[in-house]
Amino acid sequence: MNKKYFISLSIAAALTIGSLPTLATTASANSSVEDLKKQQDDVSSKKEEVNGKINEKKSQIDQTISKQKDIQSQISEISTKLKDTETKIAEKTKEIDETTAKINKLKADIEELKKKIEERNELLKERARAIQEKGGSANYLDVLLGAESFGDFINRVTAVNTIVSADKKIMDEQKRDQDELEKKQAEVEKELGDLESSKANLESLKQDLDSQKAKKAELFKQLEAQQASLKVEKADLEQESNELSKMEHQLEGEIQAEQARLAELARQREIERKRQAEAEAAKRAAAQKQATSSSSGGSSSAPAAVAPSAPVSAGAWTAPASGTITTNFGWDTLNGKQRFHYGTDIAARGSVPISAAADGYVIKSHYSSSYGNVVYITHSINGQMYTTVYAHMSSSLVSQGQAVNKGDQIGYMGNTGYSFGQHLHFELYRGSWSASHSNAVNPRQYINF
Ligand SMILES: [Zn+2]
CATH class of the missing domain: 1.10.287 (Helix Hairpins)
Incomplete structure (x- = not known):
């Protein structure tokens, strides 16, 4: 002993x-x-x-x-x-x-x-x-x-x-x-x-x-x-x-x-x-x-408080936020123009936490005029590399180089960048992100929202 x-x-x-x-x-x-x-x-x-x-x-x-x-x-x-x-x-x-x-x-x-x-x-x-x-x-x-x-x-x-x-x-x-x-x-x-x-x-x-x-x-x-x-x-x-x-x-x-x-x-x-x-x-x-035998004196070793996130699913993936899906992956119309939407939009009101969709590693957390406050996370699942993107957040809680676990909060839902109303624009790539979005896949193939 x-x-x-x-x-x-x-x-x-x-x-x-x-x-x-x-x-x-x-x-x-x-x-x-x-x-x-x-x-x-x-x-x-x-x-x-x-x-x-x-x-x-x-x-x-x-x-x-x-x-x-x-x-x-x-x-x-x-x-x-x-x-x-x-x-x-x-x-x-x-x-x-x-x-x-x-x-x-x-x-x-x-x-x-x-x-x-x-x-x-x-x-x-x-x-x-x-x-x-x-x-x-x-x-x-x-x-x-x-x-x-x-x-x-x-x-x-x-x-x-x-x-x-x-x-x-x-x-x-x-x-x-x-x-x-x-x-x-x-x-x-x-x-x-x-x-x-x-x-x-x-x-x-x-x-x-x-x-x-x-x-x-x-x-x-x-x-x-x-x-x-x-x-x-x-x-x-x-x-x-x-x-x-x-x-x-x-x-x-x-x-x-x-x-x-x-x-x-x-x-x-x-x-x-x-x-x-x-x-x-x-x-x-x-x-x-x-x-x-002796007194209580137990130190409450509670982990750092995290805002309530979406329920974490079993398996490799979980939904990055709870809310209503407003736009799916694929063709749609924005401001009267046809465009290909490379992700899934989830909208909800109030203070909504955004969480990592899988275990991974933050490769970028910054502000861009289009994505607003955005976090990129890289994942390795069954030998396949994936990249997830969380855009338009009101703020990010993680920084470059940080390891995250599935369901960890990484920020709050917002309306920053090229966005019209509070929502999370979530992208999933088999491989790495690129400006041409060539590796983008429908997140709903992997995640149950
Ligand atoms: Zn979107």
Whole structure:
């Protein structure tokens, strides 16, 4: 009996001494979670920055593409104009060739006529000479005076007149034809001049269009090069972003592992605490047995007073508060907007205590603009890590690094943060909490409210 008492005491002493380094370990372990979270935040914000740059590159690439499209349509417009101009030049060239041929034909015709007139002239001169030779120097008059009778005279007059006037007439006609052809040649030559000047204009237009097209093509090439380098820059940034995502993921794993380790630590502490309580109870029982004969004098070793909480259920989980469930996990409407509600809302009036839903370890207790006064607890249940979140509390009674038991009060129901009326917003995660709520599960799968 005496020996047993001694053993109990020594166990209690060992546990008390042993709990000191444990506390030190948990404190530093907790800050390690904070460090990891901070690292993760840094990586996330760096990634956000990189993603912003990626979007910038994307919009720059889009801009160059739209500029290229613009230039392409300008080039095709210029090409259409060029084709049109080339067709016109070909037409003009054909017209010029035709007109030149016409001029050459006219020139030949004129030459021909000139020759004929010349010949006719020669013929007339010859006739005149013949008449002179016949009649000496009296020429036509001698011919007429040489008549043997009046009838002969008439005949001779007529003959001379006929010959002369016929030749004259032919010559006049030929001269008229020549004039006309020359006039026509002048007209056609003017026409040719016009055609050649309009062809020259078209050719200068074509040259202009060619140089415009070349410039646009050069610009297009520049944009292509610009786009290529933008794509390389974007790919680099994307790689960086991927690496940051990997880091983020890795840190998430480290945080989860760390939290699981802390939850396990809390579980072990709880076992120790129970052992210690049992040892104390044994000690008290022994003391009571010893004091049964003498006076009462029993020290009322009541534990720290805790406000009345929700009844604690058997099993790993218990309801964090008593009250009415006002919103379940899932889709619902808040202020006219559809949103996914990642937790269970419990409302009640008055001073309502909030308790830990399971044995665990407080990883965070702070104020946020959305959650208000909020407590995060990590749990290790049958080898699975869980995280619970208690939001909108009027006040928190626990602090970071503190071990809690199922049903322990951790704060009071409130209306802090983004909240409209007093309630507890309770979230449950299989794994760790994240801003995307990817691990959130319906608390009612685990807890009977
Ligand atoms: Zn809620």
